[in-house]
Amino acid sequence: MKKFHWTKPGKYFSNKSLAQKTRRFFHPQTIYPDAAADKTLKSGVFRVDTHVHTRFSDGSATVQQVENACLSMNIGCCITDHNEIRGSLMLLDQMKVPTIPSIEIGSKEQIELLIFFRHPEEAEDFFRQYIEPIRRNYRFSFLPLSLDYLAEAASEYDTLICLPHPFAPFWKNIEYGKKRREVIFRTLNHLDCIEAYNSTATHKANSKSLALCQILGRIPLAGSDSHAITTIGMAGIDFFNRVTSDNLFDSIKNDQISRIFENETKLRHVSNTCRLVLNHSKNIVMNHDPSYLSKRKFTLHKR
Numbered sequence: 001m002k003k004f005h006w007t008k009p010g011k012y013f014s015n016k017s018l019a020q021k022t023r024r025f026f027h028p029q030t031i032y033p034d035a036a037a038d039k040t041l042k043s044g045v046f047r048v049d050t051h052v053h054t055r056f057s058d059g060s061a062t063v064q065q066v067e068n069a070c071l072s073m074n075i076g077c078c079i080t081d082h083n084e085i086r087g088s089l090m091l092l093d094q095m096k097v098p099t100i101p102s103i104e105i106g107s108k109e110q111i112e113l114l115i116f117f118r119h120p121e122e123a124e125d126f127f128r129q130y131i132e133p134i135r136r137n138y139r140f141s142f143l144p145l146s147l148d149y150l151a152e153a154a155s156e157y158d159t160l161i162c163l164p165h166p167f168a169p170f171w172k173n174i175e176y177g178k179k180r181r182e183v184i185f186r187t188l189n190h191l192d193c194i195e196a197y198n199s200t201a202t203h204k205a206n207s208k209s210l211a212l213c214q215i216l217g218r219i220p221l222a223g224s225d226s227h228a229i230t231t232i233g234m235a236g237i238d239f240f241n242r243v244t245s246d247n248l249f250d251s252i253k254n255d256q257i258s259r260i261f262e263n264e265t266k267l268r269h270v271s272n273t274c275r276l277v278l279n280h281s282k283n284i285v286m287n288h289d290p291s292y293l294s295k296r297k298f299t300l301h302k303r
């Protein structure tokens with residue numbers, strides 16, 4: 001278990017009004033200057049949206065569209081498709097946008113985890129061993145395995161394991177039912193990060209997520225959970241240093257995060273949330289190139 005540490009909330013929140021709304025969870029209120037945004041204008045990428053979906057799962061944007069959107073906004077991006085690694089590896093292979101191999105997996109208790117890998121080879125191996133043989137088109141985002149088993153399997157690799165949207169509504173809420181609470185308790189030791197801000201969740205839910213993150217002393221992440229091209233970059237994290245695909249994993253692991261940023265209106269928030277709920281309820285058609293992984297050079301560096 002990691003050592004408890006209390007972080008100044010202002011360090012992570014970029015929006016003053018949001019920080020004020022969440023005052024009861026944190027003190028003191030210190031809003032840090034928008035240093036990372038100034039740096040972005042100068043050169044390099046300092047900002048990353050760590051939670052984006054594409055057509056490889058239930059999103060509507062292609063990898064190319066995600067890449068173009070990120071280039072136009074000068075941000076990095078982690079493609080975290082449900083039980084699918086190919087989109088993430090395609091973005092990495094194109095070498096234009098800072099990214100790391102990542103995936104969102106769901107357990108039989110209907111709790112999800114974001115897994116970030118240091119090496120693409122390990123991401124491929126994890127996907128082939130644990131995900132591909134058992135995933136299904138119907139209720140595609142959940143696997144018939146328990147959360148603690150999946151987290152244990154992922155922690156055998158060089159990974160960062162993140163609990164996304166812990167207090168979002170419906171099946172995404174970890175407090176929803178005794179079984180979920182029990183399995184989350186068993187999985188806590190494997191968690192490196194907690195998604196402290198998710199664009200589809202309410203401010204109240206995000207405040208609770210950040211509080212949980214600080215109480216447990218985990219690294220805070222943030223992402224748009226975008227399922228459409230228009231919602232990419234609605235939220236994410238700013239770094240003190242310039243990030244590339246080579247140093248992004250270590251920048252997160254070493255907590256080089258300067259703050260959480262969010263860039264959303266009520267309309268965009270509602271549209272993003274509705275799309276997420278609708279897309280989750282339909283069956284997915286796996287119509288992408290199944291041979292993509294075998295085209296990549298495959299060398300394994302398992303710990």
Ligand SMILES: [Fe+2]
Nearest residue numbers: 051053104225
């Ligand atoms: Fe997601």
